[in-house]
Each structure stands twice: as structure tokens, then as C-alpha cells.
Amino acid sequence: MAKQSLIIDCDPGVDDAIALLLALASPDEFDLLGITTVAGNVPLALTQYNARRITHLAQRPEVPVYGGCPRPLLRSPVTAEHVHGQTGLDGAVIPDPTHPLQPQHAVAFFIDQCRATQAPITLATLGPLTNLAVALIQAPDIAQAIDRVVAMGGALGRGNVTPSAEFNIYADPHAARVVVEAGLNLTLIPLDVTHQVITTPERLAALEELGSPVGPAAAGWLRHYGQREGEGYGLAGAPLHDPCVIAYLMQPNLFSGRPMYLAIETDSPLCLGRTVADPHPADPTLANATILETADAPGFYALLTERLAHLPSVSSGERASSGS
Ligand code: RIB
Ligand code: CA
16 A cells, blocks of 8 residues: 555544554554644643654654644534543653644644645544634635545444534534535544444553553553543443544555445534434435444454554653553
8 A cells, every 4th residue: 555645633632642653653654744633632732732742752753743723613612531631641651742833723734735745635533623624614625635534533323422422523513514515535433433442451461561662651541541431431441433543544454334425413402413324315426425334353453552562662761651
């Protein structure tokens, strides 16, 4: 598979962090043009700081990190500290970043990249879709320059913030509607898939035993995150939502899905942020997204563990340690 020109938009967040590490550990698969951050799990000041801590931990400080939108398009902001902790990365302590946030706004970076680059751009979105929506509103022409968008979000079954809605969509439903209606080559990875790839003690142990300091950090974060995101929903472990996006880009055969008509509820107080999907629209040309439905969990964890082992060790003075 040819190297993909990739931009990752995220709100780190524990599962975002694991997804970023997977991408940063895969330079043969990705030309990672930049990481853009958005308010989501925690406020923007923390999501951008956490993204820079992750590139530092992976010893990839050359990957630029950009700050994006600090709030949703219209609705009042919602966050998820109860899942990810007050820092957004509770459960392990990692070093501060050594490189600054880029001065350019994430939306401007994204528009410039879409207009400048010759290579088709893949956009992986791991958080609320505010940055992409603002870019599409400001520069509708970029829709043609984006080869594909793979987004973690939505739910065909039960939501995780309300019975109807999943967090990334619920946090900015109007942005999600702008994106879904933009005519993009869109693949959606909903909770129905990510709840198939949950951590187990054996999978966490395999991560913890990785030679690089990334292993203990990842295991510490996931143990903290699993207390709420896993057990809190009656799951046997923590669902790795965002890493599914990167794994799909690397090994699509680990997943399956089909074209569907997708719409976002933006008006109902009870069902705000609901992803309404129809696999059998009356007119098949109405299908505007590929929505994944299955995941090969053992294959996913084999890829994740094998790849994270490639990340270099930092000096012992900066080794990660389990946090509070
Ligand atoms: O609902 C799960 C999604 O919301 C994940 O991307 C998680 O990081 C949060 O952003
Ligand atoms: Ca996320």
C-alpha cells in the first residue's frame, strides 16, 4: 500500500493518544503531515498540550501540532474528564513536550494543505468535527482535495453520552451535519465496531511488557480509562475507539462495512447528535458514507502491540511512570 499523506484531527484523550502512537510508530505507512487538535474530551488547551506530549514520547517532535477550535459551532461545550481524567491523560505521567504549538490555526493549516499538496490527503478524525466543518464552510473547494475522511463517531445502536448519541457527534452535532452533507468520501467507525475491540488483562499485559516506555504509559492510561469507559458501560474492558481509525487505514481487512445513507439529528432535544443510518435507502445513490460494522479484535491488538514495540525508548530520565 502506498504511503498515505495523513492529517489526524483529535482531542487527546486516552484513546486518541493510543491512536496517535500507532500512527507515529508507522512511518512506512504514513506521511504524517500534521496533527490538529480540537476541544472535546478536555478543553483545547489540554488537547493540544497532550498531542505535543505524545509526539515527544514517540520521539517524533518533527510532526507539527496545531490548535483548532476551542468550542463547538453552536451548542454549549461538553467534555469527558470523568472518562479521561482532569489532564485528559490520567493514569500515567509522561514528560512535558519540548516543541511548541504551531502558530497557525488548525483550520488554516488544513485548508493550506488541501490546496497545496499534490498527493491525495487522508483525514483521520478522532474527536468532534468542528475543525473540519469550519474548514469546509470557509473553503468549500477543499472537499475535492480530500481523498477520504475516516471518522470515529456515531452509533447504530446505543450511544455513550445519551441513549441516542455518541460523544464525538453529540459534542458538535451541527459540525457533524456539515461534514456528512459535504459530499466527502466518508467512512464512519461507530461504537458498534469500537465496542468489539476492548482491552483484556492479557492485552494490557502485552502492552505493559513492551520494551519502549510507551508500553507502561499506554497500560496505565488504559487501566484508568477502562474504569469508566469499560466497566461503566458493562463491558469487560476498555473499548479502543480512536485506534480503530488508524488500524483501518493500515489494515482495512480487519474491518467490514457497507455504504449507507447517513444523517445527523440536530434539532431533537432528546436525540440530539443521533447518527441515523439506512443501509437500504430507497435510492441507492443517496448512500453518502461507508459505515463499518465488524472488527477483528485479535488482529487489531496484534497490529497495535507489534507496532507500538517499534517506538524508541526515551532516556531513562524521561521514562514514563504510572500516574495517580
Ligand atoms: O465516543 C468515543 C469518542 O469520544 C472517542 O473519540 C473519545 O476519545 C471521545 O473523543
Ligand atoms: Ca477522541
